[in-house]
Amino acid sequence: MNKKIAGRILFILSIALFIFQMGYLFLHASYELEYIDHRLFYAFNILIVAGMVVSIFLLFPIPKVWKIVSYVTAGILILLQGGLIMNQSQQTKQIVSFSPDMKNQFVLKEDRKTGEAVYYRTYYRIFARPKEVLPYETQGEFKLKC
Numbered sequence: 001m002n003k004k005i006a007g008r009i010l011f012i013l014s015i016a017l018f019i020f021q022m023g024y025l026f027l028h029a030s031y032e033l034e035y036i037d038h039r040l041f042y043a044f045n046i047l048i049v050a051g052m053v054v055s056i057f058l059l060f061p062i063p064k065v066w067k068i069v070s071y072v073t074a075g076i077l078i079l080l081q082g083g084l085i086m087n088q089s090q091q092t093k094q095i096v097s098f099s100p101d102m103k104n105q106f107v108l109k110e111d112r113k114t115g116e117a118v119y120y121r122t123y124y125r126i127f128a129r130p131k132e133v134l135p136y137e138t139q140g141e142f143k144l145k146c
Helices: 003-031 039-059 064-091
Strands: 092-098 105-111 117-123 127-133
Touching: 003 039, 039 064, 064 092
Parallel strands: none
Antiparallel strands: 092 105, 105 117, 117 127
16 A cells, blocks of 8 residues: 555544544533543544554655654653553543443443442443442442343
């Protein structure tokens, strides 16, 4: 495949993913819609940064100094997103379970500070909305019955 075509495809995919993320932020603010797994937000951001950097390198001749600066900047942004994933994992305990036929999902998120556990109803496979706050504290392993 030609480098220019690959660069254009990566650029378009990165822009599309960026627009998807902006749509998610709007839906989150307006309708309390969340990703079923909080790590998806940061993973999409990592894909956007990596896709943009690679597409720019494929599309434009860039001097070596700017390539190094770009790699370092992209590396910092990706490490920052990784750190945010770790921080979020320490604040929120989550359980995401799929049925064997992948049609049903169980999503439970618990705030580690307050102990409040919220059951989420899934929409469109990767999105969920809070359905109810559980009246009791969660403990131990969960056993799900289909």
